[in-house]
Amino acid sequence: MAQEPAPVPGIAQPSPAAPVAQEPAPVPGVAQPAPAPAAAVPVPSALSRARPQIETFLTAYGELLFGYHDYGLNQNRTGGSQRDSRLEFDTTRLVVEMKGTLPEYGLEVEAEVEFEHGGTGSALELEYEEFGEFDQELDKGGEILVEELFISKKLGQNASLAVGRFYVAVGTLSEFSRPTDYLGTVRDEAETGIIPNTWDEMGLRLRYKFPWGLRLTGQLVNGLDSTGFSSQLWAVGGHQRRFEVQRATDMALVVRADVTHFDGFIFGVSAYRGDTTRNRPKPDLVKACEDANDREVAPCGYVSAPLTLLDAHLSVRKGRWSAKGLVMYGHLKNAELVSQRNSRLSNLLGVMRTPVSDNALAAWGEVGYDIAGVVGLSDAHHLFPFVRYDYVDTQFKPREELYDNPRFRRQIYTVGVAYNLLNTVYAKLDFGHRRLGSDVFRPENTLRLATGFNY
DSSP: OOOOOOOOTTSOOOOOOOOOOOOOOOOTTSOOOOOOOOOOOOOOHHHHTOOOOOEEEEEEEEEEEEEEEEEOSOTTSTTSSOEEEEEEEEEEEEEEEEEEEETTTTEEEEEEEEEETTSOOOEEEEEGGGTTEEEEETTSSOEEEEEEEEEEEEETTTEEEEEEEEEOSOTTTTTOOSTTTSSSSSOOTTGGGTSOTTOEEEEEEEEEEOTTSEEEEEEEEEOOOGGGOBTTTBTGGGSOOSSSSOOOSSEEEEEEEEEOOSTTEEEEEEEEEEOOSTTSSSOOSBOOOTTOOTTSSSTTOBOOOOEEEEEEEEEEEETTEEEEEEEEEEEETTHHHHHHHHTTSOGGGOOOOOOOOSEEEEEEEEEEEOOTTTTTOOTTEEEEEEEEEEEEETTSSOOTTSOOOGGGEEEEEEEEEEEEETTTEEEEEEEEEEEESSTTSOOEEEEEEEEEEEO
16 A cells, blocks of 8 residues: 655645535435526627628729810801810829629629819809800819719529619610720710710619520619700700709609620610609799699699600620610600790809700711731730711700701711720720711811720
C-alpha cells in the first residue's frame, strides 16, 4: 500500500483539500424539483443585426461633343434659319449607375445619376418659338438628375416587380441609351423630338420573361403635365421637372412586348396611355357648368386630355451588322382646349405656350457594317461606317383649325463612322443634313465629333 510522503522541514506544505458536498441521489418514486433556469446572457447588438453579403456593381459612361453648324438657331425666319458658322463644345453627360443585389433574397437596388452639360445652375434661354423671348431655365445651365432609383424583387425565375423611378418602357432609348448602343454622335432626333429624352417616371413595374423569348413589361407611372406641350416639341416639355414634387393625380399605363428569341434580333411594340390634365400645376383645365359648388375645385370635373403613344421598334446586332429602327405615333385628345389654356399661362412657368397638335409622328433607322477586320484591326476593335435617317412631324395631321406648319416637319440624313474599343472607349464622326418641310426653308448642316467611355 502506498504511503504519503513525510513533511520536509522548512518548506510550507499544502493544506488538505476540503471535502466536496455530494448532491443526494434521487429517490425512486419521489418527484424531484425542476432545475433553476440559467441566467440570460446578453447578446451584443452587433451580432443581433448581422448584415447579409451585398454584391455591388458600379458602371458609368461619359460623352463629349464638338459640333460645327452652318445655320443660326432661329428657324422661325421667313426662309428658315440664317447662314452662320459656329462651333459648339459640350460636356454632354456623365452618368454613374450603382447597383446592389441580395441574390439569396432576389432583391436588387439600382440608382443612376446623370450630370448633364458639366454641372448645375440656372441659365437664360432664347425661345424663338415665342417671338424671341428670354426664358429663365433653371435646369439648362447644367443638370444633376436622378434618372433611376428603384428596388426590384424577383418573383420566381421569370418575373420581377420594381417600385421607384425607372425608364418608361417606350421606344428604343429606354433600352439603348448608352453611346455605344447607337452609331450616331447624338441620340436619334426623331424619338427625342416628340417624347422626353430617356424618359423616366415613378411608379410600379412588372416584368415577365417567357422561356421561348417573349419579354413582357407593364408599368403604372405618373403621367405628363400638358402645360409643357408645344408646337415644336410636342410632348417633350410635359416631363415634370419644374417642381420638387411630381403630381400623379393622372397616372399612365405602359405595356411593352419584345421578342428576343432570334439570336441578335430584338423587335417588339409598346403602348402608352395616360391623362395629362390633373398633373398641371394649377387646376385650370376644368369643365364649366351652371350652379357650381364654389367649395369644390372642379365641381363639374376636368377636361380630359389623355395622351396615347404607339410604337414598333427593332434592334439588330448580328455578325458585323448593326441596325436600329423605330416608328412612333402619338395622339392627344382635346389638344385644342389644351392649347387655348396653355396660351394664357404665366411666363414664369417657363413653357413655350404654342399650340399643340392632335397628332405627331416620328420614324428613324440606322444601319452600319463593321469593317475593322477589313482594314486590319483585331477583334477588339469595331469600326462602323453607317447611315441614319430621321423623320419627325410634330404637327402630323392636325385639326382643321390649326395650320399645318411645314416648319415642324423635319428630315435628317446622316452619314458617318463610329469606332469603339471593346465597347468601352469610343469616337464618332458624322455629318447631318436637315431639311424642313418646304423648300422655302434653308437646309441646315452639322458636322459632329463625339468621344467618351462606357465602363
